[in-house]
Amino acid sequence: MSIKIALAGNPNCGKTTLFNALTGSNQFVGNWPGVTVEKKEGKLKGHKDITIVDLPGIYSLSPYTLEEVVARNYLINEKPDAIINIVDGTNIERNLYLSTQLMELGIPVVMAINMMDVVHKSGDKIYINELSKKLGCEVVEISALKGTGIKEASEKAVKLAKEKNKSIPIHEFTPVLESVLNSVEAKIGFDVSEEQRRFFAIKLLEKDEKILSQMKQVPNIEEEINYIENEMDDDTESIITNERYLYISSIIKDCYKKTNKEKMSVSDKIDKIVTNRFLALPIFALVMFGVYYVAVTSVGTIATDWANDGVFGDGWNLFGLAIPSIPSIFESLLNAVGCVEWLKGLIIDGIVAGVGAVLGFVPQMLILFLFLAFLEACGYMARVAFIMDRLFRKFGLSGKSFIPMLIGTGCGVPGIMASRTIENDRDRKMTIMTTTFIPCTAKLPIIALIAGALFNGAWWVAPSAYFIGVLAIVCSGIILKKTKMFTGNPAPFVMELPAYHMPTFGNVMRSMWERGWSFIKKAGTVILLSTIVIWFSQNFGYSNGSFGMVDDMNDSILALFGGIIAPIFTPLGWGNWKSTVAAITGLIAKENVVGTFGVLYGFQEVAENGSEIWATLAKSMTTLSAYSFLVFNLLCAPCFAAIGAIKREMNNAKWFWFAIGYQTGLAYIVSLCIYQIGTLITTRHFGFGTVVAFIIVAAFLYMLFKPNKDGTTHQLKRNIKLQKQKI
Structure with a gap:
């Protein structure tokens, strides 16, 4: 007999951690609501016929947000055989509100009071037997993080599911x-x-x-x-x-x-500093600067140089032993079997060069993921959402909008899906449109490539890319809130701030590896296919009146296609066909930008003193056009996977195309202004493009600082309409 057990509880109570412990799954665990935005299923360890369902975190069964709808619909319509209700032991009173509703469904309930290790450490007491007696359901102490009590909770749930014992609270209604x-x-x-x-x-x-x-x-x-x-x-x-x-x-x-009611906890003392009205934002800026500086510019660069120069370059020396690089190994094997030249070119110049160009940046990514996983697991990132609510509210957005953006630093797809936590439909749509402005892991290779090739590894390039994304979000919030489509007050922001704690080594490493492995898998699938297509279109074309392999790359299909589109990007400073093709292939997967350059510039030929692709790329771009290229790829429409997520979450063709058009249009005009005004400053060249750039800047500043009279009027009209409906 198959059994389904649902995990239900408030956001940030430890559901996903418990789900991982029960099933052996490696779901992402974070310290903010919205990490689980759809139900996830897994088999209970040692039981093939028992399914554990991880539901989104909800505060009640009255659905105001999409994740609450997902959870309630499942509980009412699917009717699982039992529910494990995870309750945060450090905030038990507020968590019990949902518990009373769950028990009214008539489904057997086991209450698992989580974080009991923290409760005991604080000196507080929860009398489990008395609580079980008063609620009329089984109550178990657990610590999902440390793995204590979880076996007992699952066994009780399975037993109740088989017996179909109902758990109905004795409400003392009037x-x-x-x-x-x-x-x-x-x-x-x-x-x-x-x-x-x-x-x-x-x-x-x-x-x-x-x-x-x-x-x-x-x-x-x-x-x-x-x-x-x-x-x-x-x-x-x-x-x-x-x-x-x-x-x-x-x-x-x-x-x-509860004991020590007056005594401030360690978390409270830390919060007095990191959430201080004046210190919070500078501390956050300093933390993120440090993370990107170490991951991309200093330690990360050393690791990536080793990968590019050694693994995918000329090989490396290990304790006096010369180890050949991957391209040279492939070349030797292909020569040994007498491989034909075109296939040899496909494997070495196409697959190895393209995929290798992307995989060379994996060390930087793993270091970045390690830092982010630590900040998330220790509880700091939850404070960042709280801090950003103050800032975002001034610009017409809720702090909840920042949560998808935090998740989007790993990948834009779950970031977009996390927008479901926002009740206000206008705020949710705006968040979907702007979430991908934050650099995700796929954009990190582009940042590292431009920083290394054109800026000699300058320390400021990587952090500036992150803050350009934040600035684009803030400015979009201010401007869009002044339009009829998005006017209105931001959604309220309610969130539990977890106590600071030292993350477990396994949890941090799992989070780092999940993100890194996701990137590597994409390199082995989407990017592999893309590099094959790019190699073919680069090496084949029409020459001397016939179709076939071409000696001059400028005669290729790729050059023909890129040459048609390239003039569009000339005002941005990089109107050559190679850069154009690289930007377009980035729509398939943003890592493709680097992979495409790897194929076009022959990445396997790497000199000992630096990557050949960097030197070649530097010859085709100025520092100004390179930064314009970087900004365009950071802000324009995301990869196909994220575009699909936008389409699904918008659930409306007009809104979908508006979102894609806004992202691409904003990327174009920002890049244009950077290049045209930058050219005026550096070379004193003034032309038509400069005039257009100044007109755009003037219009932008007008929209940014004009009073939000329209928003007030529309809100007033809406309030009058609501009052009439009540009357």
């Missing part, structure tokens, strides 16, 4: 409310199981929009709601919420004893 609930419960006529009648009756009184659509089948429901509101002088949603918290408070006073 007699009036209890009477009405029983009346409504008896009148529910639509397709609801007997166990769920209580839940649906409460949802009806809470005026839940998802349930109200079916309310016509419940006779006299309006009268029941009006009766309660008149009797208790409040709206029914507030009444039931208040009743729940009164019930929870009555339980907590007997089951939970």
